[in-house]
Amino acid sequence: MYLSYSPLWLQWFYPTLTWHKSREENIIFLTFDDGPIPVVTPFVLNTLKKFQAKATFFCIGENIDKYPEVFSDVIESGHAVGNHTYNHLKGWNTKDNDYLDNIQKCTLHTGIRLFRPPYGRITKSQIKALKIQNPEIEIVMWDVLSGDFDQSITAEKCIENVLKNVKNGSIIVFHDSLKAFERLEKSLPIILEILTKQGYSFKTLL
Template identity: 75%
Template sequence: MQWFYPTLTFHKNRKEKSIYLTFDDGPIPVVTPYVLNTLKKFNAKATFFCIGENIDKHPKIYADVISEGHTIGNHTYNHLKGWNTNNNDYLNNIKKCSELTGSKLFRPPYGRIKKSQISAIKEQIPETEIVMWDVLSGDFDQTITTQTCINNVLKNSRNGSIIVFHDSIKAFDRLEHSLPVILEHLSNNGFTFKVL
């Protein structure tokens, strides 16, 4: 994917012993507050790629994410899959979410975005940084175990890695048990957790 999308961000500085935790699809009740409490225990900061519709539904939880010092990213207003959406609708949906977040960070839902949409974003919203990842936890996959989720992260994380989790109901069974284990292991191995 990095070869196919050379202008997108897949990781940060490989020389710094830092990890960039990201959470997609919130804010939502129960799961996002759990993530915030868990991050606090490890003095970890993260970047939350929020769905605009969820911000409108849960403004208090969204405010809590910000007040606790985390960074916000744009994940479209309605979690649109770029491959299945015309460019004009896609950009308008990003802009609608941007009105709520004010963020220059954008992550395409499912990681699926057309090259023509990337070009349109760079032309119409040039300050936008499109952020992908180099480590996928797989927490959204209801067919995998918590241990597989943990292994996905710990075996693939290195300096500058951008790791994807989901603060969603679908992911919670795996996230609830894997996140503290992952945070403890990475902390014990000298990593710091930074925001994008």
């Protein structure tokens, strides 16, 4: 069970996390989790290029080690990258020291400026420890979830999830993963086309 948006009470409960950016300008922040992956990440890069859109990729360190050429393509295409742990760990199920060590291992590739907890699951003690260890870190959540990872829904539902919740400054989550590709391949071009026509531009979080 998940929501296609982040409720205000959750944002209030975790006030030090980034849920969205300024609502003053027609700018949207596209984010892609779990890559880099052959086929899927290149598809995303090509689609973004067609719409002159920039995005932020929250990468898994293990995937970067497996597919360094794909990761290089993300960087060379002018997109930002963020840390998504080395092994896609769920904070709620991981001891704090193990969690921080896994994040640190990923920083060898991505740095630590931007971090997104896998599954959005992170404890308050982990947040505190991360900010003490890395004062410059920005822990990025979202206010719009496409649901592309959900194999029980259609691409049309992903489109609906985004379009009904998006607004100025929204941070939208997609996944450049094999699990999400069937829905992402169909929904991403349509979403980009519609939002472009509505006057939005797409920038990185850095």
